Amino acid sequence: MTAMIETRGLRRTFKSRKGEVEAVAGIDLSVDGGEIFGFLGPNGAGKTTTLRMLATLLAPTAGDAVVAGADLRRESAKVRERIGYVGQTGGADPQVSGRSELHLQCRLYGMNARQSRERADELILMLELESCADRRTDTYSGGQKRRLDIGIGLAHRPRLLFLDEPTTGLDPQARARMWTEVKRLGDDGTTIFLTTHYLEEADALCDRLAIIDHGRIVSAGTPDELKRLVAGDLVTLSVEGDQAAALDVLSGEAFVRESSAEDGLVRLYVDRGEEAMPPILRLLEPLGSSFGRSRSRSPAWTTCSCARPAIRCARRQRDMKLLRDIWLIFGRYFGIFLHNPAWVVIGVLQPALYLLLFAPLLKSVASVPGFPRGGPYNVFVPGLLVQLGMFGASGVG
Numbered sequence: 267m268t269a270m271i272e273t274r275g276l277r278r279t280f281k282s283r284k285g286e287v288e289a290v291a292g293i294d295l296s297v298d299g300g301e302i303f304g305f306l307g308p309n310g311a312g313k314t315t316t317l318r319m320l321a322t323l324l325a326p327t328a329g330d331a332v333v334a335g336a337d338l339r340r341e342s343a344k345v346r347e348r349i350g351y352v353g354q355t356g357g358a359d360p361q362v363s364g365r366s367e368l369h370l371q372c373r374l375y376g377m378n379a380r381q382s383r384e385r386a387d388e389l390i391l392m393l394e395l396e397s398c399a400d401r402r403t404d405t406y407s408g409g410q411k412r413r414l415d416i417g418i419g420l421a422h423r424p425r426l427l428f429l430d431e432p433t434t435g436l437d438p439q440a441r442a443r444m445w446t447e448v449k450r451l452g453d454d455g456t457t458i459f460l461t462t463h464y465l466e467e468a469d470a471l472c473d474r475l476a477i478i479d480h481g482r483i484v485s486a487g488t489p490d491e492l493k494r495l496v497a498g499d500l501v502t503l504s505v506e507g508d509q510a511a512a513l514d515v516l517s518g519e520a521f522v523r524e525s526s527a528e529d530g531l532v533r534l535y536v537d538r539g540e541e542a543m544p545p546i547l548r549l550l551e552p553l554g555s556s557f558g559r560s561r562s563r564s565p566a567w568t569t570c571s572c573a574r575p576a577i578r579c580a581r582r583q584r585d586m587k588l589l590r591d592i593w594l595i596f597g598r599y600f601g602i603f604l605h606n607p608a609w610v611v612i613g614v615l616q617p618a619l620y621l622l623l624f625a626p627l628l629k630s631v632a633s634v635p636g637f638p639r640g641g642p643y644n645v646f647v648p649g650l651l652v653q654l655g656m657f658g659a660s661g662v663g
């Protein structure tokens with residue numbers, strides 16, 4: 267099986283007033299094509315930062331990765347073409363309908379108007395959004411919003427989909443529905459990399475998962491392998507290294523109520539097994555003990571050299587794409603602007619009023635070539651155009 271994601275020493279630090287924050291402290295992982303891979307960890311563990319790096323939204327401070335067959339640093343445009351990314355907070359515009367949002371997304375990925383309409387219809391059917399597709403997205407339920415977010419991420423049929431906490435904040439019913447959706451995508455062959463802080467979600471969905479805490483992967487394996495380490499509120503660890511040292515480190519922790527060791531097993535009674543796992547594994551890490559942890563890594567780095575004409579051609583295409591994207595987005599927001607009578611009135615009246623008030627001042631500074639100095643054109647035309655643009659843009663933006 268070929269790897270869909272391979273990372274080596276991926277690291278990201280942020281500068282803050284208090285100093286450097288090491289959000290991701292060097293991650294090595296390998297995700298196979300076709301699998302659903304989970305990143306399980308508490309808030310602040312570094313899940314979103316890792317995902318944003320792998321989706322080219324954030325530059326790594328150090329390390330390398332190959333994502334969907336392209337080098338993360340050198341071929342970021344290729345990575346973006348091949349992946350879908352659904353952020354933790356979603357990205358749908360509240361002022362437009364779900365259908366319009368899906369349509370725009372398809373257009374931005376280069377489909378023509380007809381193809382985009384067809385793909386939007388297909389996604390609406392697939393994600394069962396028919397009942398709300400033509401309503402503004404700010405009227406959607408949490409589950410509908412999240413399904414639309416997934417639709418946006420899937421618009422261009424990516425082979426790899428990143429889902430950042432797809433069910434956080436959803437009620438149990440919407441969560442169950444989202445699980446069905448994710449499983450179906452996985453069955454259809456899409457590789458999925460999702461983050462979650464629910465153990466039961468990782469268990470229900472993932473073929474393999476990694477537990478992350480304080481920016482480090484503390485354990486990785488199949489859900490069954492990891493579950494064997496956690497038994498309800500009794501956490502049982504099979505420690506092959508220095509058991510006494512492990513017991514010593516763990517028994518001093520406030521969340522460990524009782525601890526014992528025998529036959530190669532360390533048993534801990536904790537308040538909540540799933541919450542206790544990341545700190546337990548982190549505390550044991552410096553001891554170098556082996557506790558059924560599995561790290562799989564097989565670096566297979568490809569260097570890619572491109573011929574110059576190809577680069578020039580790619581640049582021209584990129585510039586054209588940028589212009590087209592600006593045009594598509596301008597069209598979307600100009601349409602919203604025109605549908606809002608109050609904005610149109612303000613957009614026209616405000617600059618006119620402004621000009622009337624400031625006409626004497628502008629009269630002495632503005633000048634349109636070819637028109638007599640001090641005439642009405644010199645006062646109104648340049649200022650009106652500039653300010654229409656300014657006020658119009660600020661009203662929409």
Ligand SMILES: Nc1ncnc2c1ncn2[C@@H]1O[C@H](COP(=O)(O)OP(=O)(O)O)[C@@H](O)[C@H]1O
Pocket residue numbers: 280281282287288289307308309310311312313314315316
């Ligand atoms: N832009 C940023 N500036 C400073 N610190 C950040 C920034 N983004 C994330 N962090 C910090 O990095 C750590 C990991 O954050 P994040 O990746 O969002 O965690 P998770 O998604 O697992 O909850 C946290 O301590 C967070 O406060």
Ligand SMILES: [Mg+2]
Pocket residue numbers: 310313314315354430
């Ligand atoms: Mg997060």
